[in-house]
Structure formats: C-alpha cells, structure tokens
Amino acid sequence: MTVATDLTTHVVGFCRALRARGLTAGPREAADGLRALAAINVGSRRECYLALRTVLTSRHEDLPVFDEVFDAYWNPPTANNEGEESAPPQLAGLSGDGQLKTPTLLEWLDEALQPQGEEALPAYSAVEILTQKDFSTFSADELDEVSRLVVAIAKRVATRLSRRARTTAHGHQMDLRRTIRHSLRRGGEIVDLFYRRRRIRKTRVVLLADVSGSMDLYSRFLIQFIFALQHTLGQVETMVFSTSLTRVTDALSEADLREALEHVAKEVPDWSGGTKIGHSLQTFLRRHGGTLLTPRTVVLIISDGWDTGDIDVLTDAMKEIRSRAGRVIWLNPLLGSPGYEPICQGMRAALPYVDVFASAHNLESLRHLERHLARSIRK
C-alpha cells in the first residue's frame, strides 16, 4: 500500500470511529481531513492532531470525545497492522444480547402507524365519561378507543391553535420596495402603501417522556397526542427515557417505526429498570440541548418524578433547561389522584424550575394542555 492510500484508509477509518461516538464526521469531513493533512507536516503528531481536530469537531462537547478516539486510534495499544479494526473499546457495549423489549410502546406504535381515517367520535355522553377516566383504569380493549379519542381531541386542539395564530397576527410591516415601485406610476407620489405580513412563528415542542414502569401508559398517550398536533406546532421532537434517553422523533415519522424501536430497545440497556431522570435530562442537554432549546421552545416533560439517580444532577439539568427554553411544562399523572402532594425528592427538586405543573392522567387533562402549548414565552 502506498503512503497516500494508507493515509486515506486511516483517515476514513478514524472518521468512522468518531461517527460511532456521535460526531458528525462523514465523507465530506474525511475529505477535508485529508486535504488538511496534505497542507501540514504529517510528520508531527501534534500538528496532525490539531489539524484533524479543527476539521472534524464542530462543538465544544466533541473535544473530549475526539481526544479519546484520537489516542485510541492513532496510538493503538496492539500491533499497527490492525488498522481501522482497532476501534475504541467502548463501542462493544451497544450490541447487547439481552432481548429487551418494550411491548406496550412497541405495540402501540404499531397501531399508531395504521392510517387514521376520519373517524367519528362516539356519542357525546360516552366521550364525556371516557374523558374523565384515568388512563390506567381502562381495560385493554378500551385502550384502542382511547387512542382514537386522543387523536380526535388533538385535531380539535390543532384547529383552535392555528385559528388563534391567525387572528393574533396583525403585526404588519411596510413593504417599502413595493410601495416605491408602485409610486413610480403615480409620478413619485406615494398613494398606496404595501405591507408585508409577518410570519407566524410556531411553537417548537420538545417532549421528554418517561417510559419506565408505570409511566409507560401515560407517556404513550401523550406522545400520540403531541404527535397528532405536530402540523400545528412548529417542530416536535420526542425523546423517551428510563435509565437513559433515546430520540424517537424520526422513528415516529418513519414507516419502519417498529424496526427502529426494536433497535432502540436493544440499545437501551435497562428499559424497565428504575428511572434516572436527571441523568436522562443531562444526556438530552448534552446531545440535543444546543439545537433544540431556544426561547421559543416549550419543553414538555412527563414523569412521576421518581428518580433513582443523583438528585443534584436532576436539579442542575432542570436549572439549565429552564434557563434555555421558553417554557417548561411538567406533567405528572399522579397529580390527578386526589390528595397527591409532590413530596418525592425528584419532583421536589424539579418543581422550582417548572412553569406549569399539570396532570396528564386523562383525556380531559390533555385537552387542557392546549392553553399551555399556545404560548412559548414565559410571562
């Protein structure tokens, strides 16, 4: 192998190793990496390191990962001839042989993907009863019915939300370019004024749903509800968490959703174990916080607040989310049960950073979400 092709192989392999650790080092970056190496003195390890680092990283959080992979890759402990096989050791953990499944969520997503026709709502009185009932008290065969109702309610809420957006959009801006051009026809006299309509800014929603144990059912309906609203809202991002966090947005919109979720179930080591809310929120901040959290984002968390992890981590994460998002809404289904007090440690730690603390235990409470979703800005 010539030196050049050898270098190419190594840079491509190195990029692959970085990609496996979550960096955006695709073919284009690899090509830039090679161009960069061609422009410097490749004899110097430090120079190569600095050049590849500036080309292949794109955010501060990438730096420690880059260092780690760089050391592992360009300094393999074993013989050199193993080439790109000497990927960082941490990658092995992903495969996971335990058949961890999330039956309820998986099945539901399966159903959610079925085309939903224009199904009529059942008779009003029946709806009324259903809307008051706690999700957990439904029998298995009622769940389908509830699922349809959730979508129906979401549609109503969607119409109302968009109507509201239209009527509040009277912020007009003068279109000087058109006004002046038109005035030419009148010998420079400005007679007609032209306006530009201000674009309506839609709310962006990030949904963080606790899918551990007892929360699974509530989360499932909320995810479905928000998903049905997504055309009204600007952008909906959905993540599920138990002991760790997984982004399911794409899975929700792809046809091969089931497959995606099975993959997720494999990746998440302990699906039905305890909940590490703080840890999961930290992961969210680190991986997605940057791109998703803006002053126009509503962060919607659904969880009972039972955190088996470190409470300080939860506090820090909530503090940061609160400071970077427009609004933080925490939905706790337990709030629907009479006499509930948020006394568990996790809930108490999170509450000071929550703008809206509400329930999401029945259809009625989902309906109430409307007014919270309409505003993204903290008043």
Added chain:
Amino acid sequence: MHPEIARIQSMLDEQGYVADEALATSVYLAIQLRKPLLIEGAAGVGKTEVAKVMARAMKTDLIRLQCYEGLDATTSLYEWNYQRQLLHIRLLEQSDKSLEVKEREIFSEPFLLKRPLLAAITHHRAPVLLLDEVDRGDDEWESFLLEVLSDWQVSIPEIGTIKAQHIPYVVLTSNRTRELGDALRRRCLYLWIDYPTFDKELAIVRRKVPGVNGQLAEQIAAFMQFVRRTKLEKTPGLAETLDWSAALIALHRDHLDRDAVEQTLGVLFKQRDDADLMRTQWLDHLLRGVQEVGQEPPPRNQQTIDRVADRVLPKR
C-alpha cells in the same frame, strides 16, 4: 511546525495577539481549505480579535457583521436606498423617459445599499468577513446565512445574480447563548478558545499592559486563574484582565493587596452578586493564593497555580 503555521503564528504575534499552536493551525487551515472558521468560547477570551488580527496579518480588509436577534436578509445583505430613490423619482418627474427606463434607473447599483454580506462578496479583493456572535441571530437567519456561505452568490430580483469575485475568509464567533445548527457547524472548521492558561495570560498582560512590572503582572495572572475556579455568574475573561490591569496601573498600584482589589472590583465583576460574593467569601482565599504563588520557587507556571489552588481554595 509547518513553516506556514509558524509564519501565521508569528504574524499574529506581531499584531500583538499571543496565539497558541492550535489557533494558528486553525487559522492556517481556514485559509488553505477556504472554509469558514467557527470560533466558540466564553465571552472575553479574544474570539473577535482573531478575525481582526487575521485581516491585518493578511493585509486585507475586515468586514464585520454584528449579529443580533431580528437580524434579517435586508439588514445583512442589501437594501434599496429608498430616500435616494424617492428623490430621484422627483427629479425624473419632468423627463419623458418611459416607466420601464425610470424603473430600471432607480433599481440599479447606485441605489443599492450594500450591507456586510454583499459588501464582502463584491469586495475588490478577498476580505476577512467577521460574523460576530452568530448565536444571537435567529435560526431563520442562520439558514439564510448558510445559503450565502455555500453559494457565494446573491440574487437581487431587479439586478440579477451577483457572484462573488473573491471568496472571503470567513470567521464566525459564538458565545453559545443559542446553539448553532448542525448544518452550519458542519460547514465550518471549529476552534474552541478556552480561558488562557497562567503562562499565556501572563505573557499577554506583560505584552499588552504598558508600564506593568513583573511582580504585578504575575500577581494579576495568578489572581485571574484563581478567580476562574470560583463559581460566579459571569466569569471574567481576558478582556476583563486587561481592563483591570489598566485600572490598577492608573491607580499607581505596583502589587495586589486587599485594598487595591476592592477599589477596582467593579472592573472585573460586572454582576453585583459576583462582586458581593467576591468581597465576602473569596477575596481572602484568592489573595492568599496569590501570595503563596509568589513564595513558590521559579519557574512559576500552570502547575504552580494548580498546586497552590489545591492547597488554598476551599473545596466545593
């Protein structure tokens, strides 16, 4: 070191910027690969300065666009000079030119107000284009910027497409108040500027503060290192170090003591809470640290600081 990187480092050095190898390498590659350079880091670590110095070192012009929320295409690219157009229409009132001719006349280049992006594209030689604090712009503007950065051409309906004569060297800075999108990030080379190390900060103070003596410079640098290990609302950066040094010199201080620091606290800490916290909780520890650093045997460097900090600063 590659001779070009060394040259850039010394060029930056000549312009009064103490640049480390990482910074010089990034600047060099940004020029070589013709890719925008995204610089992130806390406020006041000298991000903006890089672009300024780069322009001076390459003897080209700097075109700066300060980003802010609400910045849009009109304010960053071009706008028609409406007042001038109106005047011109008045002048044309008596002429018998046709409407089309009149229209073409007032929507032509002399009536175009070039905003920074268009100015950079049409500049007679490749300038350095500084997009300062891009994180303050909103994401709509960011997508617009991305378009300009990838095509290097702008189409103005009335005139046509204007293609860049020379592709500018682009430097973007961000304080991370809002995270930038992945698409923009991927387009750029990335450089993170951390708070300076003790050695670097000392070199900068010595160089940039006229009239500072060796002892005071070292005390200032040590003090700043310790300050950044405390938990504050707003950690002071290099810019604050320099302002503070200048303030101390103006007050004819030749060494740090409680009195000197208290008198100048406002220069370092812009938040009232920080200043209070400093005065009531931290100052004694920090000053003891500074004193102990002075008693350590030379050469005093970052390791000295780490050692003393471990010993003197309260554990959190």
